[in-house]
Amino acid sequence: MPQPSTEFGEELRRRRLDAGLSLTALSSAVHYSKAQLSKVERGIKAPSRDLARLCDSALQAGGALIALVAAPPADSPAEPAAHGIDEEEWTMQLSPDGPSWFQPVGRRQVMSAGAASLMSWRTGGQGPVSAATGAGMLAASRSLFTHYRRLGQNVEPGFLLPGLIAQTHTLRELSAHADARTRQELLALGSRYAEYVGWLVQETGDEQAALWWTQRAVDLAAAGGDRALAGYALVRRALVTMYQDDAEQTVALAQRAQSDSLPPRIRGLAAQREAQGHALAGDRDACLRALDKARSLLARQEGDADAPVIGSMHLPDSVGMVTGWCLFDLGRPQESAVELDRQLARVSPDAVRTQVRYGVRRALAYAADGEIDHACELTEPLLDGVTAVRSATVTIDLRRLARVLSRYSDHTAVRRLAPRLGTLSRFPTS
Numbered sequence: 001m002p003q004p005s006t007e008f009g010e011e012l013r014r015r016r017l018d019a020g021l022s023l024t025a026l027s028s029a030v031h032y033s034k035a036q037l038s039k040v041e042r043g044i045k046a047p048s049r050d051l052a053r054l055c056d057s058a059l060q061a062g063g064a065l066i067a068l069v070a071a072p073p074a075d076s077p078a079e080p081a082a083h084g085i086d087e088e089e090w091t092m093q094l095s096p097d098g099p100s101w102f103q104p105v106g107r108r109q110v111m112s113a114g115a116a117s118l119m120s121w122r123t124g125g126q127g128p129v130s131a132a133t134g135a136g137m138l139a140a141s142r143s144l145f146t147h148y149r150r151l152g153q154n155v156e157p158g159f160l161l162p163g164l165i166a167q168t169h170t171l172r173e174l175s176a177h178a179d180a181r182t183r184q185e186l187l188a189l190g191s192r193y194a195e196y197v198g199w200l201v202q203e204t205g206d207e208q209a210a211l212w213w214t215q216r217a218v219d220l221a222a223a224g225g226d227r228a229l230a231g232y233a234l235v236r237r238a239l240v241t242m243y244q245d246d247a248e249q250t251v252a253l254a255q256r257a258q259s260d261s262l263p264p265r266i267r268g269l270a271a272q273r274e275a276q277g278h279a280l281a282g283d284r285d286a287c288l289r290a291l292d293k294a295r296s297l298l299a300r301q302e303g304d305a306d307a308p309v310i311g312s313m314h315l316p317d318s319v320g321m322v323t324g325w326c327l328f329d330l331g332r333p334q335e336s337a338v339e340l341d342r343q344l345a346r347v348s349p350d351a352v353r354t355q356v357r358y359g360v361r362r363a364l365a366y367a368a369d370g371e372i373d374h375a376c377e378l379t380e381p382l383l384d385g386v387t388a389v390r391s392a393t394v395t396i397d398l399r400r401l402a403r404v405l406s407r408y409s410d411h412t413a414v415r416r417l418a419p420r421l422g423t424l425s426r427f428p429t430s
Contacts, residue, residue, distance in 0.1 A: 006043035008052070008068040013041045015059045030054035031370040033407070049245065050400060054368065056282045057331025063282030090169055092162060100158070102165055104212075129174060134182035137174060141167065141189055145308050149196065153314060153353040156390035157200035164200070168193040172220060187224030191217045192308045195229070198236065205392035205428045207240050231262040231270070232310055238273045242280065243396055250277030268297030269311050272322045279326035287326050295319045314351040317343060321358060328361060333368035340365060356385040360397045367404040375405070376413035379421070386424050395427040 016026055023041075027034040032051055039045035047055075049069050056065040092102045129137075144167065152160055171190035175183045198213030214236045221229035238253035254277060257270035275290035298319060315321050324339035340362035347354050359382045367375035379401065386394060402425045405414045 008047050008065065009041040009043040011068060012037075012047075012055055012059075012065060015061055015065070016041075019059050021059075026055070026058060029058040031368065048403075050368065050404070053282060053329060053331035054333075055331070061282070062284075066280075066282040090165065092165060100162060102161070129178045129182065131179060131182060134174070134178045134186065137171075138182070138185055138189060141171060141193075142308065145189070145193060145196070149308075149313060150350070152196075152200060153351045154388060156388065157203045158390075161197060161200055164193055164197050168197060168216075168220075175224075184224040184226075187220050188226055189308070191221035191224070191226070191229055192310075193217075194220055195232070195236070195310075202240070203389075203391045203393060211237060211240065228262050228266060229310075231257040231259065231266045235266065235270050235273050238270075238277065242273065242276050243393055245280060247277050247280035250274075250280065264297045264300040265310055268294045268300075269318075271297060272319065275322060275326055276329070279329035282330065284330050287330065291319055291323055291326070294322070312354070314347060314354040315343075316346040324358070324365075325361060328365045328368070333365040337362055337365035337369060337371075352385045353389045353391065356382050356389055357391065357394050357397075360386070360394055360401060364397055364401045364404065367401055372405065372408045372411050373413050375401070376411070376417050380417060383420055383424060390427060392428060395425060398427075399425045 016023070021029075023034045023037050027037055030037075030051065032054070036045060040047045040051070047069050049066070052066050052069040055061070056063060059065070090102065090104055093100060148160060148164055148167075168190050171186050171193065175186040175190065178186055194213055194217035198210045198217060201213055202210035214233045218230045218233045221227070234253045234257035238250045238257070241249040241253060251274055254270045254274035258267045258274070262270075271290045271294035275287045275294065278284075278287035278290060312318060320339065321343040324336050324343055327333075327336035327339060340358055344355065344358055344362060347358070349355065359378065363375045363378040363382070366372075366378065386398065398421070402418075402421050405411075405417070405421070408414050409418070
């Protein structure tokens with residue numbers, strides 16, 4: 001929980017007076033009550049980071065007020081250790097009543113527990129995989145991956161993870177029996193599967209497991225001769241720090257992923273993430289520069305057109321959508337809402353997870369701008385989708401939305417929405 005801050009309150013008051021604004025005028029600009037702002041200025045009430053962002057923008061503080069309400073230090077995502085792709089066995093238990101689990105174990109553990117297995121089978125004795133078989137497996141697995149990603153837009157991760165993990169394992173094992181060219185392609189596709197598993201695991205709220213899977217993706221890609229995915233792993237790690245509200249780490253990781261040796265798409269996605277980090281810090285100019293760089297890089301078309309795309313496949317204009325996301329963190333909720341309106345109109349209604357993720361942020365932007373009835377109107381039809389996809393990252397914004405709306409508890413629309421919004425906000429995020 002944020003703590004009362006005399007330093008923040010004093011700086012807020014100094015900047016407000018320098019700007020010639022009364023408490024009433026600032027209250028109107030940031031849509032917080034005059035009484036609450038007064039308590040914050042006097043160090044009686046703790047400022048939230050959302051309030052700090054709004055005040056920082058209204059007073060053109062350039063991130064100085066945001067810096068005084070630093071996020072609590074979080075463990076930065078550790079640099080995952082690289083492994084050979086054959087150094088561990090993967091064990092998975094599937095339960096008919098819902099709970100299932102996955103666990104990697106070392107080869108020695110497997111050998112010592114061999115007799116205890118209830119059921120086992122081996123593929124190590126088979127001969128080489130023919131080129132035709134390998135090509136058929138690649139085509140089928142690519143098609144299946146596209147279907148999995150579409151399904152991932154409409155159901156919670158737990159339904160998909162067992163199949164995705166099994167398919168990743170299949171590609172990994174099959175590659176050991178294929179010719180050099182087919183092996184490279186099988187491992188490249190396996191790395192895409194593993195990276196997507198990492199994203200879905202993060203959606204369940206398990207950040208460390210998400211980073212483990214991202215590193216497995218890097219290992220598979222490297223074994224197939226592709227070192228570039230290690231750059232994208234930095235972008236994924238920066239997503240974890242972004243949701244931890246750690247602007248500095250987010251920017252640092254994203255900048256590391258913009259080496260000229262990396263493909264333009266990875267560098268473009270990294271520039272987008274850098275922009276989000278700058279937005280968290282309240283640095284508008286740096287944010288806009290990073291967004292311009294991202295648009296330029298992502299406009300380049302390179303690589304295998306048949307290979308699964310890295311990053312989201314459901315955003316017609318990812319830079320435009322991220323711009324709307326950043327504007328909110330820059331304390332500009334009205335501009336954010338307008339941009340997110342424009343971008344969400346272009347997203348397929350079938351992409352439920354994407355509609356929910358950015359739709360909740362759009363509702364949050366309208367709520368922060370004082371458009372409470374419209375925010376509730378936008379939120380209500382999203383809640384079935386929130387239930388369906390069960391996203392830990394969406395829940396972070398859903399909780400922020402619930403906090404903003406709680407300041408307007410006398411509104412009829414808020415009272416109607418509050419019970420279900422409160423229930424859905426309790427989904428675990430870590």
